[in-house]
Amino acid sequence: DSGVTQTPKHLITAxxxxxxxxxxxRSGDLSVYWYxxxxxxxxQFLIQYYNGEERxxxxxxxxxxxxQFPDLHSELNLSSLELGDSALYFCASSVGGLAGASTDTQYxxxxxxxxxx
Amino acid sequence: xxSVAQPEDQVNVAEGNPLTVKCTYSVSGNPYLFWxxxxxxxxxxxLLKYITGDNLVKGSYGFEAxxxxxxxxxxxxxPSALVSDSALYFCAVRQNTGFQKLVFGTGTRLLVSP
Numbered sequence: 279d280s281g282v283t284q285t286p287k288h289l290i291t292a293x294x295x296x297x298x299x300x301x302x303x304r305s306g307d308l309s310v311y312w313y314x315x316x317x318x319x320x321x322q323f324l325i326q327y328y329n330g331e332e333r334x335x336x337x338x339x340x341x342x343x344x345x346q347f348p349d350l351h352s353e354l355n356l357s358s359l360e361l362g363d364s365a366l367y368f369c370a371s372s373v374g375g376l377a378g379a380s381t382d383t384q385y386x387x388x389x390x391x392x393x394x395x
Numbered sequence: 396x397x398s399v400a401q402p403e404d405q406v407n408v409a410e411g412n413p414l415t416v417k418c419t420y421s422v423s424g425n426p427y428l429f430w431x432x433x434x435x436x437x438x439x440x441x442l443l444k445y446i447t448g449d450n451l452v453k454g455s456y457g458f459e460a461x462x463x464x465x466x467x468x469x470x471x472x473x474p475s476a477l478v479s480d481s482a483l484y485f486c487a488v489r490q491n492t493g494f495q496k497l498v499f500g501t502g503t504r505l506l507v508s509p
Contacts, residue, residue, distance in 0.1 A: 280438065311496070321485065321499040336496055368438060372495070381427060381446045384497060386439040 281305065282371050282387035290393045296357040299390045303350055303371030309333070310352040311372075311384060312344055316365035327352055328374075359394045366391050397422040397488050401500035408476045409508050416471040416503045418486030428469040429487040429497065430460055439485065445469060446491075456480070476507045 281304035291297055303310050312324040314337075323336035327346035338344075341359075346352045356363060366389045372382035398421045408414045420426055427446055431439040443454025450462045460471045469486060483504050487497040 280440070282438075284438075309495070313497075320501050323496040323498070326496065334496055370439075381444075382495070383429070383441050383444060384495075385441060386431070388438040 280385040280387065282369060282385055284367075284369050284387035284390050286390060287388065288391050288393070290395065291359060292395055293359055293361060295359050295394075296355065297359065297392065299354040299356070299367050299369075299392075301352045301354070301369030301371075301387060303352070303369075304385055307371035307373050307385075308350065309372045309374060309382070309384075310346055310350070311370040312338075312352070312354050313368040313370065313386075314365045315368060315389070316362075319365075321368075324354070356392070361394050364392055364394045397426075397490060397498045399486050399488050399498055399500035401484075401486055401503045403503050404501075405504045405506060407506045407508065410478050411475050414473050414476040414480070414505065414507070416484050416486075416505060418469045418471065418500060419467050420469060420486070420488040421467065422488050422490055425491045426469075427489045427491055428460075428462065429489075430454065430458070430469075430471050431485045431487065433483040433485065433502070435482075442471070442484075476505075478507050478509055481505055481507045 283302045308329045311326045315321045324338040326334040344354045368389045370384040370386045372384045400419045429444045430442040445452045445462045453459045486500040
C-alpha cells in the first residue's frame with residue numbers, strides 16, 4: 279500500500295458526460311501528479327500540482343481540468359467524455375515539487391478505471 | 396525531450412533462473428531513472444531508482460538495476476526469479492532539471508514459469 283488513495287475504483291459512464299476523480303496524497307506529500315494509462319497511448323503524464331498550484335502540464339486535453347485543495351487532495355475533472363477517454367487514471371504523490379530540486383520518488387495510487395460507453 | 400525504450404514486450408524465464416528486463420533512455424543532461432511494477436488490477440509499485448553514485452542500485456523484493464551511462468541503459472535484474480514476480484514492469488526517466496514528470500516506457504510483461 280503506497281498510502282495514496284483514489285476514488286472511485288471504477289467508473290462507468292456515457293459519452294458526453296462529466297466525471298470527477300479524487301486523489302488523496304500520502305501524508306506529508308505536497309505534490310500530486312495525474313497520469314493516464316491506455317492501451318494505445320501507454321502511461322502519459324497529464325498534470326502536476328504542488329501545494330495547491332499548478333506546476334506542470336503534459337498531454338492533458340482541454341476537456342480535462344484538475345485542482346488541488348488546501349487539504350492537498352486533488353480532483354481530476356473530465357468533461358464531454360468520449361469513448362477514447364476510457365483508461366486507467368493514476369494519481370501519484372511526492373514530497374516536493376520544485377523544478378529540478380528534488381530527487382523524490384513518486385508513489386502511485388491504485389487508479390480509477392474509467393469506462394465510457 | 397526525454398524518452399524510454401523497453402525493447403521486449405514480454406520476457407519469459409523459469410523460476411530460479413536469473414532475469415533481466417531491458418531499458419534504454421534518452422534525456423538531456425543527467426537522468427533520474429526509475430523502475431515500477433504493476434500487478435493485475437493494481438497501481439504502480441516503486442521498485443528502485445538511480446539518482447547518482449553507485450551504478451548498481453538495489454531495490455525491493457531482491458531486484459537491482461545497473462545504470463550504464465555509455466550505453467544509456469538501466470536494465471532491471473534479479474538473480475533468482477519467483478513465480479510471484481510475474482507482472483508488468485515499467486522503466487521511467489526524468490531530467491534532473493526542469494519539471495518532474497516521469498516519462499514511461501511501454502512496459503515489459505515478465506512471465507515466470509514454475
